[in-house]
Amino acid sequence: MGRPGTDSRTPLLDQLQGPASLRNLNDDDALKQIADELRTELLDAVSVTGGxxxxxxxxxxxTVALHAVFDTPNDRLIWDVGHQAYPHKILTDRRDRIRTLRQGGGLSGFTRRSESEYDPFGAAHSSTSISAALGMAVARDAKGEQRNVIAVIGDGSMSAGMAYEAMNNAGAMASRLIVVLNDNDMSIAPPVGAMSAYLSRLISSRPYRSLRHLVRDVTAMMPSPVARAAKKAEEYARGFVTGGTLFEEMGFSYVGPIDGHNLDHLLPVLRNVRDWRDPGPILVHVVTEKGHGYAPAAQTADKLHAVARFDVVTGTxxxxxxxxxxxxxxFGRALVAEAExxxxxxxxxxxxxxxxxxxxFAKRFPDRTFxxxxxxQHAVTFAAGLAAEGMKPFCAIYSTFLQRAYDQVIHDVAIQSxxxxxxxxxxxxxxxxxxxxxGSFDIGYLGMVPGIVIMAPADExxxxxxxxxxxxxxxxxxAVRYPRGEGTGAALPARGEPLEIGRGRIIREGGGPIAILSLGTRLQESLKAAxxxxxxxxxxxxxxxxxxxxLDAALVDRLxxxxxxxxxxxxxxxxxxxxHVLHHLAVSGALDAGLKIRPMVLPDRFIDHDTPAAQYEAAALNAAHIVATALTALGTSRHEAGLKPSLVG
Known part of the structure; x- marks a missing residue:
């Protein structure tokens, strides 16, 4: 169901041969049908793969409107984060593989340069699109090329400082760049409808822009106080109607808000913006509804942001x-216990x-949750300010996202202890x-920071x-680092008990030639290997x-x-x-005594999406690889080990 050429529910979508087919239709009603079919295909595909x-x-x-209006991939279309890029993948050259999303050897859940020429910039972290798009626009101008560069960014991503840094730079450089602000939380926009759509078309049209230029020229000839007053009045009026004063002040021409689900409103505005020849960046404010068109999404708080496989009819x-x-x-349970x-x-x-x-934690302590x-970056320095006044902040951030605040960890937290x-x-x-x-790098990038304590639990x-x-x-x-996924089933206390800082533990006494020192949840694989x-x-x-x-130097020395x-x-x-272990042993002279030490870490490459088990197999960090590493260090094979009593300690 839902596969190209086999599903009668998607007859127009089945006929498409890439985005160029959309541009050849010249039929807005057909584009509406394709949008309906695309939603059907998206639901069917993600119900199989999750995501x-x-x-x-x-x-x-x-997505349909952007590809129908702009000449992708010559025009660069950049999706911020990439959570929303599945429809884009279906419309480009990947529909036949869409049911391999997030599976080993399949499509990435995000945009990826190596996957398609329609992905000019890879993403999975937020708020990078405008910076990348500005770089591409400047490169275009430097090479004398002609193309549009469009960045699509959500209102959530606009909460990050990087987006505003890029907009400030773009406004100052006055490069031609189109930013589509996809506002799906109503956090910026007033209600939209026919009047706002009309105003958006008016503001983006050539006659209106010509009128604005005329007003600008006339006011330039007025005495300065009068000209300033006229300019302020025009800005105030436009901002009152559209909400775009902030973006105009940053050097962007603002258009919107537009109903992002109404192609009758969306298509003419995008065409006007495409044909806009005035210099400088443009921001098109589009209002959408997350989960739009699927009733089960409307009934959930997160609008089914991320799902496992599901039944399309019920949403189960x-x-x-x-x-x-x-x-x-x-972690949430433990934090609540500490806060109580x-x-x-x-x-x-x-x-x-x-x-x-x-x-x-927020359900139990809403007034103590931020x-x-x-x-x-702000989260870390905000936590530093709280700590400076005697509070006990727990700053909960994914390992891969904490990378974005590394300077704050050092400058605002660690240097001040x-x-x-x-x-x-x-x-x-x-x-x-x-x-x-x-989360591949946090031990390394935090481990070099003086004074910090770094912990990694072996179980929950x-x-x-x-x-x-x-x-x-x-x-x-x-810092305490812990993995995604289920624990081991260990019995949980009502509240944790503080550990002695810098002290490890022996889990299994062997008395033989091999010792395994594990940090984190590879302990279970270490025990299997033993x-x-x-x-x-x-x-x-x-x-x-x-x-x-x-480091527990005494434990390392003993092993x-x-x-x-x-x-x-x-x-x-x-x-x-x-x-850190190798450094200690080298300095202590233990390596001079002939110790055979073998560190097992993630390999020096990025590991693609797959099941965790397959990833750890690819990384050579499971029990079988631990055994092989031990035998190789001893200079024997698995078969020989069973035949050589002299190897037994």
Whole structure:
């Protein structure tokens, strides 16, 4: 159902041969039908694969209009974040693969340059589109080329400072650039209808622009006070009608708001903007509804932003019953427990309350919860200000998003030894979201910061203890990193107990030639590997580091002294925990005694979307690879190990 050429519900869509076919139609009614069919195809495809649904449903008409009006891919169309790009993928050259979304070897859930010429810029983090589009516009002008550059950005992404930095630069440079503000939260726009659509068409039309130029020329000849008054009056009147004064002040010509689901309103405005020959950037304000056209989306608070496989008729999602609570949920539970005992504990999120577990905290303590929008830099310095006044802020941000606030971590938090507690969700590989969302680098980029405490739990009970530990640290910053997905099923305490800072633990005494030192949730794979090595006659010790920093030097020294081989494993890139262990052992002289140390880290490449199990297999960070690493270090094979008693400690 819904496959090209086989579904009678999508007859026009089945005939399309890329966006050029849309431009050859010259029939706006046909474009409306294609939009309806595109929504049908989107629902059918995502019901099979899961993924981001609500955002795509909200831009179906806008996607059709943009490709019908602009000469893509020669005209550059850049989607911010990419959550909403599934309809774009269907209309371009990827409909035949749309049911491979977010699966191993399949389409990315975001825009990606290597995937299609219709994706001129890859994205998965927010608020990058205007900067990239401005760069492309300037390159176009430098090369003397002719093309439109269009950035589509949501109102949520406009909460990030980077978007305004780019707009300020674009306004100052006066390069021709089109920004489509997709406002799906009514956070900026007044209600739209026939009158606002008429005004938008008027403002974008050539006669109106000519009239504005005439007014500008006339006022230029007036005495300065009169000219300034006339200009202010015109700006006030236009801003009162359209809400565009802010963007005009930044150097953009503002058009809107426009009903983004009404092609009768949308198409003529985009055509006017396409044919606009005045210099300078333009902002087209389009109002849409997330989840538009699908009743089950309208009935949910998040408009079905992200879904598992689902039944199209009912909207019921097919979700496996979890064997254990997620690490995200456990963090929320642990934070609530700390806040119940301490009124100074507060929670901060950068527009990801449910993704970080802060939503559970917000239900219990709404007055102590702060969602600062997509503004990670601000979130960190805001937390620093809270900490400077004696509060106990927990700043919950995905590992991959915290990268955006690295200067603030160093300059505003660490140098001042402020006790900001970083709760770093999505540590390690993350499955279907792929490389853009993988938490590969936080151990490395935080590990070099003086004074910070870095923890990684081996299971969900350890996470509760580490949240309690962070709450108790009052003289320096701390971080606890934890993965996406379910825990191990460990019994959870009502409230965590603070751990001794910088102390790991022995989980399994082996007494043989091999020791495994694990940081984080690779501990379970380490224990599996130890059992297999034991079966080969190679008794193996397993330790849980708990802390990447400060390093438990005594534990590392003991493992190095008592074993021939030391394997250090983590869910992070090179330069992280293993590097700290190697540095310590090199300085201490332990390597001079012939210790065979083997750090196991994420490989030096980006790992594409797939199942987590497949990703960790590709990264060589599972039990089988731990066993192989140990045997190679000993200079033996799996078969030989079982035949050589001399290898048994």
């Amino acid at each position: 981001h649904l609500g955002a795509g449903l909200g831009v179906v008409e806008l 999602q097919v979700k496996a019953t979890p064997a254990a609570p997620s690490y995200t949920a456990v 005992a301490d009124p100074l504990v507060v929670g901060i999120t950068a527009a990801m309350p449910s993704g970080t577990g802060i939503d559970a 969602d600062v929008g997509i503004a990670e 402020l006790p900001v507690r970083f709760a770093i969700d999505r540590a390690g590989l993350v499955g279907a979201d792929g490389a853009t969302h993988a 009970a350890e996470l509760m203890h580490m949240v309690a530990t962070a709450a108790a640290i009052d003289d320096r910053p701390s 059992e297999e090595l034991d079966a080969l006659g190679l008794r193996t010790t397993v330790a849980d580091a708990r802390f990447a920093k400060p 190095a002294r008592e074993h021939e081989v030391l394997i250090v494993i983590e869910e992070g890139a090179i330069g992280g925990f293993g590097s």
